[in-house]
Amino acid sequence: MLLTIDCGNTNTIFAIWDGTEFVATWRTSTEVTRTADQYFVWLSSLMDLTGIYADISDVIISSTVPRVVFNLRVLCDRYFNCRPLVVGKPECLLPVAPRVEAGVKPGPDRLANAVSAFDRHGGDVVVVDFGTATNFDVVAEDGAYVGGVIAPGVNLSLQALHQGAAALPHVDISQPETVIGTNTVACIQSGVFWGYIGLVEGITARIKAEYGRPMTVIGTGGLAPLFAQAESLFDKVEDDLTLHGLRVIHDYNKANKMQEQA
Secondary structure: OEEEEEEOOOEEEEEEEOOOOEEEEEEEEOOOOOOHHHHHHHHHHHHHHHOOOOOOOEEEEEEOOHHHHHHHHHHHHHHOOOOOEEOOOOOOOOOOOOOOOOOOOOOHHHHHHHHHHHHHHOOOEEEEEEOOEEEEEEEOOOOOEEEEEEEEOHHHHHHHHHHHOOOOOOOOOOOOOOOOOOOHHHHHHHHHHHHHHHHHHHHHHHHHHHHOOOOEEEEEEOOHHHHHHHOOOOOEEOOOHHHHHHHHHHHHHHHHHHHHHO
């Protein structure tokens, strides 16, 4: 079985692919001090609790936190007896190479999103990924990642507002009943919620105008369904987009290796 690991700045997602579907998905906080042994104890305990006894033979990792990768490599070597593919490393091939400025290395999550979006929808796609940052990834007609936009994430904006203004409380993001708030919490929720609606609408409109041809807009990340409820921001919302991209990249590398050995 294949273990896919999507390590973001805030959370890390582990998912097991049995060759047909993802049979389990688990989330933990991203901590650079977590050791390989701690990862394994946590992961094996969840497998036991859910009755999933997976024989992990392959692992692929996407990590926006470089310091985490070492312990994940040790986890794979020590407990799964395999060398993981790490998206963004030279040995991990992509179906189509990104087309960006020389020397620029796009984030591995953005590369996985591009591969996934092309596999599911073809080219000419904008992926809006709500994570620690809000990323806009542009996928060309042939499936290449060709650039995008990075904006502060929703929760990061809420945290900064709370820390920077002593009188303002920390609030959870939700869709307010009205635009005009009648208390402090409602005012903050309205500003953040409708502010990000405007941000997504404005940036995707400018991307489409600059790109000059029709584009499909895909929302992903934990808060994508919340924003999709209010406006027609996305053509589709797919919470497993990055994991699917990791699986596609793994399959591509495995097929390429078998072809070389033939």
